[in-house]
Amino acid sequence: MEKFNKLTGNAIPLRITNVDTDMIIPKQFLKTIKRTGLGEYLFFELKFDQDGNKIDSFALNQDQYNGASILIAGKNFGCGSSREHAPWSIADYGIKCIIAPSYADIFYNNCFKNGILPIILDEETVAKLQDTAENTLNFNIDLEKQNITYLENNEQKEITFEIDPVKKKCLIEGLDDIGLTLNKSSSISDFENNQAKETPWLYGSKII
Amino acid sequence: MSAPKTLYDKIWDNHIVSINDDGTTILYIDRHLVHEVTSPQAFEGLRMSGRKVRRPEFTLATADHNVPTMDRDKGIADPDSKLQVETLERNASENNITYLPMSDKRQGIVHIVGPEQGFTQPGMTIVCGDSHTSTHGAFGALAWGIGTSEVEHTLATQTLIQTKAKNMCIKITGEVVDGVTAKDIILAIIKKIGTAGGTGYVIEYTGDVIKNLSMEGRMTVCNMSIEAGARAGLISPDEKTWEYLKGRPLAPSGEEFETAIKYWQSLATDEGAQYDEIVEIKADEIIPQVTWGTSPEDVVSIDGYVPDPKNASSDEKKRSIERALDYMGLEPNTPINEIEVNKVFIGSCTNGRIEDLRAVSKIAKGRKVEKNVHAMIVPGSGLVKEQAEKEGLDKIFIEAGFDWRDPGCSMCLAMNADKLKPQERCASTSNRNFEGRQGRGGRTHLMSPQMAAAAAIKGKLTDFRDL
Numbered sequence: 001m002e003k004f005n006k007l008t009g010n011a012i013p014l015r016i017t018n019v020d021t022d023m024i025i026p027k028q029f030l031k032t033i034k035r036t037g038l039g040e041y042l043f044f045e046l047k048f049d050q051d052g053n054k055i056d057s058f059a060l061n062q063d064q065y066n067g068a069s070i071l072i073a074g075k076n077f078g079c080g081s082s083r084e085h086a087p088w089s090i091a092d093y094g095i096k097c098i099i100a101p102s103y104a105d106i107f108y109n110n111c112f113k114n115g116i117l118p119i120i121l122d123e124e125t126v127a128k129l130q131d132t133a134e135n136t137l138n139f140n141i142d143l144e145k146q147n148i149t150y151l152e153n154n155e156q157k158e159i160t161f162e163i164d165p166v167k168k169k170c171l172i173e174g175l176d177d178i179g180l181t182l183n184k185s186s187s188i189s190d191f192e193n194n195q196a197k198e199t200p201w202l203y204g205s206k207i208i
Numbered sequence: 209m210s211a212p213k214t215l216y217d218k219i220w221d222n223h224i225v226s227i228n229d230d231g232t233t234i235l236y237i238d239r240h241l242v243h244e245v246t247s248p249q250a251f252e253g254l255r256m257s258g259r260k261v262r263r264p265e266f267t268l269a270t271a272d273h274n275v276p277t278m279d280r281d282k283g284i285a286d287p288d289s290k291l292q293v294e295t296l297e298r299n300a301s302e303n304n305i306t307y308l309p310m311s312d313k314r315q316g317i318v319h320i321v322g323p324e325q326g327f328t329q330p331g332m333t334i335v336c337g338d339s340h341t342s343t344h345g346a347f348g349a350l351a352w353g354i355g356t357s358e359v360e361h362t363l364a365t366q367t368l369i370q371t372k373a374k375n376m377c378i379k380i381t382g383e384v385v386d387g388v389t390a391k392d393i394i395l396a397i398i399k400k401i402g403t404a405g406g407t408g409y410v411i412e413y414t415g416d417v418i419k420n421l422s423m424e425g426r427m428t429v430c431n432m433s434i435e436a437g438a439r440a441g442l443i444s445p446d447e448k449t450w451e452y453l454k455g456r457p458l459a460p461s462g463e464e465f466e467t468a469i470k471y472w473q474s475l476a477t478d479e480g481a482q483y484d485e486i487v488e489i490k491a492d493e494i495i496p497q498v499t500w501g502t503s504p505e506d507v508v509s510i511d512g513y514v515p516d517p518k519n520a521s522s523d524e525k526k527r528s529i530e531r532a533l534d535y536m537g538l539e540p541n542t543p544i545n546e547i548e549v550n551k552v553f554i555g556s557c558t559n560g561r562i563e564d565l566r567a568v569s570k571i572a573k574g575r576k577v578e579k580n581v582h583a584m585i586v587p588g589s590g591l592v593k594e595q596a597e598k599e600g601l602d603k604i605f606i607e608a609g610f611d612w613r614d615p616g617c618s619m620c621l622a623m624n625a626d627k628l629k630p631q632e633r634c635a636s637t638s639n640r641n642f643e644g645r646q647g648r649g650g651r652t653h654l655m656s657p658q659m660a661a662a663a664a665i666k667g668k669l670t671d672f673r674d675l
Contacts, residue, residue: 017528018403018503022642027623031274031288033248033295035356045644050630074524076404079437080642081621082339083246084355105407105439106339106353113357166230166371178259181234181365184226188262188367191225191236199331201460201468202238207265208306208314208325208457 002115003174007096007141009069012059013130017074021107024078024086038085039092070139072130073100075123078107087114097141099148101126112167115174117143119161129159143172212478214375215444216410219350219475223333225367235370238332240362241318242269242305244296245623246337250360251299261303262366268327269300270308272317273623277586277613280310289624303363316589316615319343319557323427324591326456330445330472335362340557340639341440342433346426347453348445348475350410353434373439374484376409380417382492387673389567390425391559391637391656393417393489394432395497399507400489406438409485412477413443417491423452424563431558432639435504444476496671498544499641499654501532506641508544510659510671516540535643536651537631545670547653551634552583552664553646554610554657556620559637560588562595564657569601571661571672577609578667583660584611584626586618610664622647635663 016023029041046058054061071090077100078086087110090098096116101123103111111118119141121129132152133139140149146168148159170177181188196203213221225234240263247269254261261267274289276282284290293310300307308315314325319340322328328344334351335341337359344351358368378397398405411433413426421429426443433441450469453459460468496510508515517533517540520526533540538547554560554568565587577583585605587593593615596602605612619626620638628634628650637660641652653669662672 015527016531017524020503020640020642022621022640022645026644026648027621030245030623031286031292033252033292035249045648050649076407076437079403080339080640082337082353082355084249084337084357087355102404102407104404104437106355106434110355110357113355164371166232169230177369178257178361178364181361181367181369182259184234185365187226187234188236188365192366195236199468199471201464202329202332204460204464206458208268208308 001113001174001176004096004115004117004171005143007069008138010065010067010137011070011072011129011133011139012065012068013133014059014071014073015130018076018079019073020080021078021083021086022080025083025089030083030085035088036092038089039094042089042093067094069094070097070099070141071095072126072133073098075101077103079104082106084110084113087111087116091116099126099129112170115171117141117171119148121159121161125159143168212481214477214481214483215348215412215442215475216350216375217481219331219333220372222331228369232369232371234367235333236367237335237362238266239327239334240267241322241334241336241341242267242296242359243273243318243336243338244271244292245273246356247299247359248292248295249356250337250363251303253360254363259364261305261363264304266366267305267363268322268325269296269305270315270318270321271296271310273617273621275310275616276624277616277618277626280614285625313590313594316592317557317560317617319431320560320588320592323347324456324589326453326459329453329459330449331475335368339434340431342438343427343431343557345430345433345440345442346423347449348442348472350440350442352439373410374408375482376406376411376438376485376487377483378411378413378487378489380413380415380489380491382417382490384417384491385495387496387658388491388494389656389658390421390428392494392497393491394429395499395507395654396494397489398432398436398504399497401436401487403435403503403505404437406433406436409438411436411438411441413441418443419446422563423448424561427561428558432504435639445472496656496659498659498669500536500538500544501529502535502641502643503532504639504641504654506532510544510669512544514538514540514542514544546668547633548668549633549635549653549663550580550582551628551632552581552660553586553619553634553636553638554584554660555586555588555618556638557588558639559657560586560592562592564637565592565596565601566599568657568661569604571658571665571675572608572610573604575608575665577664581664581667582611583609583664584613584619586613587615589615619646621645635660635669
């Protein structure tokens with residue numbers, strides 16, 4: 001898995017709450033059998049109108065946010081379906097860090113499997129950062145130090161954030177969790193042997 | 209004596225393989241459902257790393273999202289959809305996983321097929337790359353949706369690395385008003401706690417109202433736990449659960465069935481067990497519910513009005529109501545029962561079961577779909593379709609002017625050819641009213657099967673009890 005440690009980049013303010021995974025990546029792009037190439041379809045129906053024209057008011061279409069690697073969004077970001085196509089499209093677009101007051105569980109979890117850091121900050125701070133993002137070119141995100149730093153009116157600002165230490169370690173080390181779990185194969189076999197005794201019907205020979 | 213536990217605590221504890229140094233748990237997964245949209249990249253991952261499926265016999269695959277609901281003999285027209293379904297077929301075959309193809313009458317939406325086949329049983333851990341896996345919680349199973357990376361992890365190890373969620377109890381007290389369905393109950397719950405209300409929790413639904421629901425109704429409630437933000441929702445298994453399971457192809461039988469019942473009975477939440485959060489809702493206050501906006505929490509009673517952003521509690525809420533009204537093409541303060549629809553969709557893993565179709569047939573019998581409305585009924589599985597036709601429901605539907613289709617996810621998420629056109633307004637028994645969910649620019653109002661059927665007859669949202 002891709003590692004995450006430090007990141008410097010500009011940020012896109014997305015002032016919408018309850019952004020759902022259908023908004024992030026509409027269903028017509030879920031028919032792929034690959035993980036890559038979804039970046040150009042990120043927020044497709046917010047970026048283009050029904051005739052395929054660019055919607056200028058949408059932040060991702062504005063030149064000043066070209067090449068942004070951070071997204072600052074409203075609360076309950078990523079609600080809806082479990083589609084990992086959502087974080088795949090975000091990462092493929094080049095966004096490696098999201099800042100929001102809260103996330104839906106499955107999406108939050110999926111971020112860590114794809115090298116994306118989802119930072120949680122209170123609503124007021126997020127709203128302020130969205131304003132700041134309109135004028136600030138570079139935010140520095142340091143996962144090790146758990147802080148966000150940037151220059152505002154020539155003044156150095158710092159915001160710290162909390163993150164679960166396990167999830168932090170996963171991102172910093174880019175661990176292959178399947179490999180790690182497979183190292184415990186004998187424990188899994190022990191569990192199965194025991195379960196087959198306790199609840200044998202789970203190991204029946206019935207097939208359909 | 210150990211501390212009293214909830215149903216969730218017990219299932220969790222029964223599935224701990226080991227606890228990692230970092231405090232996370234390797235949890236055993238008893239059953240894994242697989243569909244075509246969220247699995248190809250997982251199988252590809254296995255191939256690239258030379259890993260095998262650990263327990264193919266605990267895995268069941270079927271295609272549901274992309275399948276056409278008419279002219280099946282002609283195959284799948286869209287080349288991308290076709291490739292995705294063929295990829296699943298190949299992956300299942302290469303890995304010895306049971307696969308129910310489109311031509312098999314047992315094919316259908318994964319969350320309808322699992323229970324029908326007895327694949328879903330109490331006390332199990334069940335996952336699927338699909339957020340509506342929470343449906344299986346109706347059997348007292350711990351069931352939740354996962355992303356594709358976790359699909360791969362489950363295929364390779366039959367486990368997942370998990371952190372335990374908190375316990376929430378939602379108790380429905382009192383008695384339901386006549387005509388109020390499981391769908392109205394879950395919509396009322398989401399209205400109360402919001403789409404993020406259950407985030408970080410597993411919900412247990414309790415109270416006599418829940419106990420009195422059929423298995424189908426319980427599945428409808430648990431199905432939309434995810435719309436309340438909870439990855440899983442469950443209901444204590446009881447006689448109704450065993451009755452449903454008895455004789456199902458994959459359910460235990462004979463003496464083993466009796467042994468299993470004893471085990472299943474032991475799963476109920478102990479007296480004195482602690483929940484982190486308890487929510488009480490009075491059933492008496494619930495009448496048929498519909499959504500007006502673009503979030504499943506935008507719920508209102510059928511006798512209510514479209515909200516006015518002027519009355520919003522915060523600026524942010526005001527913006528969000530304005531955005532939803534604009535998308536939905538609705539004016540503030542419009543009576544809900546004056547909203548006209550031109551499409552009706554009855555089906556999905558929320559409401560595509562036989563009981564739902566029987567309820568629709570009662571409304572449809574002797575009536576006609578309004579001439580400006582196209583109303584489709586998509587059974588949740590081939591077996592639901594077969595049963596409905598055995599009971600003659602299809603004739604009632606067709607006679608009334610409904611479009612009777614083949615099983616699949618269909619217009620719940622519009623990945624196949626069934627979709628709304630821009631600005632079309634749909635009364636839908638599905639689970640999400642997000643912008644574009646049923647087709648770009650399409651406008652969705654969620655409701656029960658009875659209410660959707662009544663909307664088809666009247667051409668507008670209406671209280672079906674007044675028909």
